[in-house]
Amino acid sequence: MEAVLKAKKVSKVYETRNNVYQALNEIDLEIKKGEFVGIMGPSGAGKTTLLNILSTIDTPTSGSIRINDHNILNMDEEALSDFRRDQLGFIFQDFNLLDTLTVKENILLPLALANVNSKVIETKVNEVADHLGIASILERYPYEISGGQQQRTATARALITNPALIYADEPTGALDSKSALSLLDTLKKLNEQEKASIMMVTHDALAASFCSRVIFIKDGRMFSEIRRGEQNRKEFFQQVINMLTTLGGGHHDVI
Numbered sequence: 001m002e003a004v005l006k007a008k009k010v011s012k013v014y015e016t017r018n019n020v021y022q023a024l025n026e027i028d029l030e031i032k033k034g035e036f037v038g039i040m041g042p043s044g045a046g047k048t049t050l051l052n053i054l055s056t057i058d059t060p061t062s063g064s065i066r067i068n069d070h071n072i073l074n075m076d077e078e079a080l081s082d083f084r085r086d087q088l089g090f091i092f093q094d095f096n097l098l099d100t101l102t103v104k105e106n107i108l109l110p111l112a113l114a115n116v117n118s119k120v121i122e123t124k125v126n127e128v129a130d131h132l133g134i135a136s137i138l139e140r141y142p143y144e145i146s147g148g149q150q151q152r153t154a155t156a157r158a159l160i161t162n163p164a165l166i167y168a169d170e171p172t173g174a175l176d177s178k179s180a181l182s183l184l185d186t187l188k189k190l191n192e193q194e195k196a197s198i199m200m201v202t203h204d205a206l207a208a209s210f211c212s213r214v215i216f217i218k219d220g221r222m223f224s225e226i227r228r229g230e231q232n233r234k235e236f237f238q239q240v241i242n243m244l245t246t247l248g249g250g251h252h253d254v255i
Contacts, residue, residue, distance in 0.1 A: 004165050004197045005031040005054065010063035012049055012220075023049040024060070025220040031165070034195040036188065038202055038211035040240070042247055046220040048169070051201045055167045056084050068164040085110055089158030089166040093173035095150045097142040097157075103149075104129075104138040107156045114161070128156045132186060148179030155186065159196070168200040172207050184210045205244060209237035216243055223247065 012024040024046045031037050041047050052058040054065060056072055065072050068087055075083060090096075097106050104125055111121045129135040132152045137145055142153065151171065158166050168187070172180035188210045190196040200211065208214045210233065216223045226243060228236045 001032045001034065003030050004033045004035075004068055005029070005199070006064075006066045007054060008064045010050075010053060010060045010065065012046075012053060012058070013061045023220050024053070026063070027217070027220075027222055029054070029215065029222075031197060031199055033197055034191070036191040036196075036198045036200070036210070036212045038200050038208040038214040039217065040202060040208055040214055040244065040247075041217040041223070043203075045217045047201045047217060049220075050217065051167060051169055051199070054199070055088060055090065056080055085113060086161055087164045089161065089163035091151070091154050091158050091166065091168040091171045093170040095142070095147075095154045095174070097150055097153060099142050102139055102141055103134065103145065103153050106142065106153055107138075107160055110157065110161050124160055125156075128159050131159075132156050146179070147175050148182060151175060151179065151183050152186070155183070159190070164197065166196055166198045168198060168202075170202055170204075171200065172202070172204060180207070205237055205240040208240045209233045214240055214243075216247060218247055 007027060007029040010024055010027040010029075011022065014021045014023060027050060039047050039050065049058070053060050059073065070083065070087070072080065072083065098109075101109070107128065108121050108125050111124065125138070126135065129138055132155060134149060134152050134156065137149055142150055145153070151174075171187075172183060175183060184207055187198060187200070191198055191212070200207065202208055211228065213225060213227045215225045224243060226239050231239070
């Protein structure tokens, strides 16, 4: 299966007048099309730095990154902005919705910015809203709906362009347990049924148990990885917990 993301020897060094801090140290990572990959590690391990670099928000000090066979490090800011809009989807912990826009307007924003035909936009919005169960709230505003509905809206916005890769940054962090499970189940179905490629940074073993593969980093380096394979979710959850215990990471009751 072809790789949607290839990162080789990615390093990130932050320098101040009195200090040099290596956040990432020669990270190699490949995500194949249709994979649901989790990234975990202790606080300060470099998870967020890695996500920011792989999602074009930040740049590495050294290394190479290709997404959908595009060298993102060779793009100027305008080309990178277009690439980010057209090829990448983002789901953030705090939703990042615009309160002055309706749910529908938030979802269609990436297509409107790309000057897509209005009839195509209407069709795509209706399709993704139906798929995520939010068709009935399209005319409401973010402050009028629940956190779970806001995150589904953000997910719809991430999916609307049929991105090559979806980045999810602690997507369940601001949700109650019922809404979190619902979102994770939705992401899992998108991955399995629509072959969506997803990279999710999380501290939560429960969230990670929905992935097909989980990569662990520590002190800015690749530490280990585990694959779900034929295990059920509870068995994989326990494997994630065992690895976090080795790393000194977090805990979550299985549901």
